[in-house]
Amino acid sequence: MAEEEEESELSDKQKIEIAKWFLLNSPPGEIQYVAKDVKSILNNDDLYNEAASDAFPVYNKSHLISLQMPDRSGDVVVTSFGEVDGNAFLDPRTAQVAIVDHVKQVCKEVRPATDEELPSSFVEEFRCSLDAEILKYVEEAYPKGVCSVYCINGKDVEGPGSDFELAAVISAARHSPQNFCNGSWCSIWNILFKYDQQTVEVKGKLQVDAHYFEEGNVQLDTKHECKDATFLQAPEDCAHAISSIIRHQESEYFASLEASYLKLSDSTFKDLRRKLPVTRTLFPWHNTLQFSLTRDLSKELGIGK
Amino acid sequence: MEAAMGLMRRVPPKHTETALSALLSLMPHHSSDLLSQVDQPLQVLCDVECGKEFILCEYNRDADSYRSPWSNTYHPPLEDGSVPSLKLRKLEIEANDIFAIYRDQYYEGGMSSVYMFEDDNEGFVACFLIKKDGSKTGQGRRGYLEEGAWDAIHVIEVGPEEEENTNYRLTSTVMLTLTTNNESSGTFSLSGSLRRQMSMRLSVADGHLCNMGRMIEEMESKLRNSLDQVYFGKTREMVCTLRPPSEVVQMRMPES
Numbered sequence: 001m002a003e004e005e006e007e008s009e010l011s012d013k014q015k016i017e018i019a020k021w022f023l024l025n026s027p028p029g030e031i032q033y034v035a036k037d038v039k040s041i042l043n044n045d046d047l048y049n050e051a052a053s054d055a056f057p058v059y060n061k062s063h064l065i066s067l068q069m070p071d072r073s074g075d076v077v078v079t080s081f082g083e084v085d086g087n088a089f090l091d092p093r094t095a096q097v098a099i100v101d102h103v104k105q106v107c108k109e110v111r112p113a114t115d116e117e118l119p120s121s122f123v124e125e126f127r128c129s130l131d132a133e134i135l136k137y138v139e140e141a142y143p144k145g146v147c148s149v150y151c152i153n154g155k156d157v158e159g160p161g162s163d164f165e166l167a168a169v170i171s172a173a174r175h176s177p178q179n180f181c182n183g184s185w186c187s188i189w190n191i192l193f194k195y196d197q198q199t200v201e202v203k204g205k206l207q208v209d210a211h212y213f214e215e216g217n218v219q220l221d222t223k224h225e226c227k228d229a230t231f232l233q234a235p236e237d238c239a240h241a242i243s244s245i246i247r248h249q250e251s252e253y254f255a256s257l258e259a260s261y262l263k264l265s266d267s268t269f270k271d272l273r274r275k276l277p278v279t280r281t282l283f284p285w286h287n288t289l290q291f292s293l294t295r296d297l298s299k300e301l302g303i304g305k
Numbered sequence: 306m307e308a309a310m311g312l313m314r315r316v317p318p319k320h321t322e323t324a325l326s327a328l329l330s331l332m333p334h335h336s337s338d339l340l341s342q343v344d345q346p347l348q349v350l351c352d353v354e355c356g357k358e359f360i361l362c363e364y365n366r367d368a369d370s371y372r373s374p375w376s377n378t379y380h381p382p383l384e385d386g387s388v389p390s391l392k393l394r395k396l397e398i399e400a401n402d403i404f405a406i407y408r409d410q411y412y413e414g415g416m417s418s419v420y421m422f423e424d425d426n427e428g429f430v431a432c433f434l435i436k437k438d439g440s441k442t443g444q445g446r447r448g449y450l451e452e453g454a455w456d457a458i459h460v461i462e463v464g465p466e467e468e469e470n471t472n473y474r475l476t477s478t479v480m481l482t483l484t485t486n487n488e489s490s491g492t493f494s495l496s497g498s499l500r501r502q503m504s505m506r507l508s509v510a511d512g513h514l515c516n517m518g519r520m521i522e523e524m525e526s527k528l529r530n531s532l533d534q535v536y537f538g539k540t541r542e543m544v545c546t547l548r549p550p551s552e553v554v555q556m557r558m559p560e561s
Contacts, residue, residue: 010330018327022312025324030315037308041331142548172547183543206491208547211315212539216499218532219317220540224491254548256490261541263449263485264495265533271445272437272455272481273529277410285518286511 012047019051024059027211027219028184029175031059032105056102057086064171064186066146067107069098076100076107081150081167090117092150093131119155123164126193127151129239134168137247142185145172152190166191168246180214189246193232200238202245203227206253224253306338313343318496319482321345344478344498347436347456349416350380360418362458364432374401374418389422393429397421400514404433407518411525412437414444415455427465431513433521434458439483451492452484457528459521466509473516474504477524481532497536499528 010018019038026034039048061083066075069091076082076098082090089098095118096110119127131149138145147170154164168189175182185208192201204227210220226249230241260268277283309328316324325343329336340363348361352373359365365372370383374397379386389397400419408417415437424430439445439453457479464472482496503524507516 015331018331021327022316022324025317025320027315027317034312034315037311040308041312041328143546145548174543174546181539181543183540183547185544185547208544210540210543212536212543213314216497216531216536217314217316217318218495218497218499218536218540220493220495220537220544221317222491222493250548251551253490254544254550257493257544258541258550260485260490260493261537264537267447268449268483268485269529269533271439271447271450272412272453272483273525274411274413275526275529278413279410283407283410283518283522285515285522 016051020055023055028209029182052103069107069110075146077148119151123151125235129235133239133243142172181212183210198232201229318498360434365420393421428463431461451486454482456480475520476502479528
């Protein structure tokens, strides 16, 4: 049988790759459960640890997980925008660098950020105003949302004349394993300040995932990209305009998700299977004898297919 | 094995095949358990004798060959491949014909195969398979779906006849993925798998096909309904928990 031929032992490297694949494909908030199962299947702590130390940082960053900082100064978002090195992440709002343990998914300690890690005071004014506006919006729109704004290009620009780029991330997660349901909303906004054109370009990437697994396994995953632009103005006016764009785009997107759900049972699902046959009545199983008689008859008479 | 089943509960259903082959290579000594407990999307082969495709599963497999319900021969050819008795084969042919009509009425296309074989306790086992590609490049009549796959596996264990009654035990699995894609809302994808069981004791007066058909029809409607109402509904609820609809936000914060 086919499976017997595959019994040749896998190399350690292949086992690690498989373990990583399972970890990286964990639904939102479920990597620890997946890790437990992967560990017991591998039955080899060294291999597991190697896979985990590779996979967790990637998973944490792509899911924009947020971790509470030990000094109660808020949450740090784990994202490549704030990555100082592998396990150190900048929290621009508090100007701190959080040291995280990726596999345990906790923040162990914080230290003040150095001057080199922070943007110039000119850029910081734009960043800080935008952070305040987005924070206001996120608190209003997402019951469990966190957000952060980073300078990702041109952080040393000292005054008008050069381009720089900010990135805003919004992440909301809800884990209720006791209800067999987990989900996450992640949005990433790239905001490019262009001095020559006197414009600000806003590009968004939104991703929503949900998993329901009571006696089954059903997952939603959605992705959407959008863009918009506004004029370059004073930091506070820019912040206001940009956050309105984000608010507008995200509520439009939410509305389109609702619309997709509404269309689902009426039309989309029908292309897979109808609720009732074309005849709108249950299938006439009791008449099946007729079907076969008709078939035999048509065969004898040499008609039909 | 428990850990493996735990993983399968969490792996995105659209990656079931990759996950299963990964588990098979990690745990070769559990391969028969894995293959019998994890359902995977159905594959098809073409019956060279009549140029018609048929669906593959564990129930029409012998060694590395699969028996076609159309010509009753194995592909690739296999000497001494097991085949049902003449009587059961007659029922199998009839079941394939009738089930094809049933399938067409509900699925508007797709394909189906039915396999039967004798079991050890004087009864038999029947396996009804349906595969539908509902994408707009496949057989999606309305053209809404970028990707759309529905695979249904119904296995019925039919007990021996006792005083004109027979026990039927049905185990059904449905696996599906559906993806829509458009400019304004990006990609929206739902995928899932469900497995349910149902047992009934029925009079044989109506005939096996009629009894099995009704059970499958009822089960398929139930599964479709739970996916639509319960499972998809729960993911929608989750989205609304993450970001409550604006009316709710306004209700919570009355205008000052």
